Amino acid sequence: MRKLSDAPTLGGGAESSTENRTTGKTLASRLVLIIGSESVASFARRSGVGESLLRKYLNGAQPNASNLVLLADAGGCSIDWLAAGRPPRMRADISDNAKGLEDASVVGNEFLVLKQYRAADSDQKTAVRVLLEAIEHPSGGAWYRAGQAITNIANIFPRKKD
Template identity: 30%
Template sequence: MTNFDGFSERLKIAIKGESSYGFAKKCGFSESLIRKYLSGASAPGLEKAVIIAEAAGVSLDWLATGKGETGTGTQAAKQKPDEVVGMEDYAFVPLYDAQCSAGAGAWNENCRVLTHISFTRYSLRKQGLTPEHLSAIRIDGDSMEPVLHSGDTVLIDHTRTTIEGEGIYILRLDGHLYAKRLQRNFDGVSVISANSAYDKVTVPRDRLHELEIVGRAVWAAGWL
């Protein structure tokens, strides 16, 4: 069984004096959660420990148990997430910033990878998802409230770029990514915001080629 005794002290060493706020942003966690870990009031589960180890550039084994080398500045720090020893059952999906370039390039051209989010490969297979076709972004704005809130993270399946019944899809428009509900109708496709303060937009049939669907949202999470 994984032993997290002394985790808080190892975490202090791992973050090398970085602020709890800055390190929390790297991990995609709240600052209050990182503060709990640093104070010893709480210890992470395995999935969160993997994300912390990757963000700090240290060995997961050392961070969790205190055994072995820290991995800082060594090959261990340069490993890709899927290469972490003992973590073959996990897939790591990149979380991109939402500011993406317009034009004919790839949807994530010039985007930064903020961190990686871990999922068990079993849970993805159960949903018919493959890790290499997934990515994540954070929602910006209130147009999808109360379904999705600003700052929420959504997982995108990039194999689903055609409308399969009503669902939430990620669209690219004017250099930004938007989460919107799409619904086919007789006139074309309706682009619908969950927030009633935003009007529904209809893309007519003869302009559907202009509707760039990046993928379908298949999972979402946010702080309560």
């Protein structure tokens, strides 16, 4: 049975296959990374994608959405990373980022803040950034600037009429 190391060179072009395999610049090279030392046949069986089809993907063909999902599931990686190389790579990283977002009020509040920020003018956006900087790196000067910023951002949120 052929191992992944026996697969044809990925990517072609000026880059070496070793460089492609370690940088994950193509879907094929990202597949190589998630397959690792497992045989192509074994990974194909585990994923539910035919071995010949998986070998086509390793040679540059593009999977359909269903097969992309199967491959990402088998590799434990995010679909976004496998398809386009966008982080985070592993699903565990996604779930770590999502902790605390299960509460709908948190998500709703974040969307409200983002919506208001997008609607703000450039002075108000600057004030928000100054305030966030003070929170991240507190110092006397940063909090003084934050106090000034609070005055500037007061108009971002609509006032409730009694």
